[in-house]
C-alpha cells in the first residue's frame with residue numbers, strides 16, 4: 001500500500017504539471033484564435049491537427065498506443081476550439097461581454113427592451129385601410145402602441161396573395177399617423193427597403209432573409225430600428241451572426257425575434273425554441289421578442305406560449321390579429337379575432 005501511495009503522490013505531481021501545461025497551451029490557442037479572427041480565418045484547422053497527430057504518433061514510445069494518444073489530443077483540440085469560439089463570440093459587437101447594459105430601442109416615446117414588455121399586434125397582411133383602421137382602434141383602446149402588418153409578403157407559393165406593396169405601406173403610414181402607432185413592416189430587398197423607409201417605423205427582416213447578407217448590410221446603414229427574425233433552420237449562433245452584420249455596418253438598434261424553427265414535429269407549424277430567449281438575453285445585449293403566431297401556427301396554445309415566452313425573459317410578444325380572420329388573405333388559420341385577442345391580452349397584460 002505504501003508503494004501505491006508513493007506512486008500516487010508522483011501522479012498527483014504530474015497532474016499538476018499537466019494542468020499547468022494544458023492551460024499554457026490553452027493560452028496560446030487563445031492567442032491564435034485572436035489572430036484568426038483578425039484575418040477572418042476559421043477556428044478549425046484540420047491540416048494543422050493532422051500534422052500534430054502525425055508528429056506525436058512518430059514520437060510516441062508507449063506504453064500508450066497511438067490510437068489512445070490521438071484520442072486524448074483530439075479531446076484537447078476540441079476543448080481549445082471551444083475556447084477560441086467562445087472568446088471570438090465575446091468579441092462580437094452584439095455580445096453582452098462587450099456591452100453589459102441592455103440595449104433599449106427608443107422610438108416615439110416608447111421603448112423596447114426596457115422594463116416594460118412590448119406588445120406588437122396586427123394582421124399578417126395589410127389588406128385595406130378599413131381593416132387597418134379597425135385594428136388600430138382596437139389597439140388604441142388598450143393603450144397598445146405597436147402595430148404589425150405585411151405589405152410585401154414572402155409567400156411559399158407565387159400564386160398566393162403577395163401583399164399590397166406600396167399601397168400597403170401608405171395605408172400603414174396613414175394609420176400610424178392618425179392613431180399615433182409605431183409600425184413593424186417587413187422588406188425583402190433593397191428596393192422595398194428604400195420605399196419602406198418613407199412610411200415605416202421599424203423595418204423587419206423576415207426569417208427567409210435572415211442570411212441575406214447584402215440586405216443585412218443595407219439595413220445596417222439605415223437610421224431606423226431593425227426587427228430581425230430567426231431563420232427557419234438557423235442556429236442561435238447563425239442568428240447572432242446575422243445581427244452582427246447589422247451592427248457592424250453601423251446600426252445598433254436591433255430587435256431579435258424568435259419565431260420557431262423547423263423540426264420533425266408536425267403538431268405546430270414550427271417548434272418554438274424557448275431556450276433561445278434566455279440564451280440570446282445572456283449572450284447579447286439586444287431585446288428579444290417572441291412571435292407566437294408563426295411559431296405555433298395554431299390559435300389554441302397561444303396564451304401558454306405568450307406567458308412562457310415572457311417568463312423565459314422575452315422583452316415582448318408579437319402576434320397576428322385580424323378583425324375577421326375567416327376572410328384574411330393570408331395565414332387565415334393563425335390570426336386571432338378580436339375576442340380571442342382579448343383573452344390573450346388579459347393573460348399577459350400584467351406581466
Ligand SMILES: C=C(O[C@@H]1C=C(C(=O)O)C=C[C@H]1O)C(=O)O
Nearest residue numbers: 029032043044045048049077080
Ligand atoms: C490552436 C489552433 O486551433 C485549432 C486547435 C488546434 C490545437 O488545439 O492545437 C489545432 C488546430 C485548430 O483546429 C490552431 O489553429 O493552431
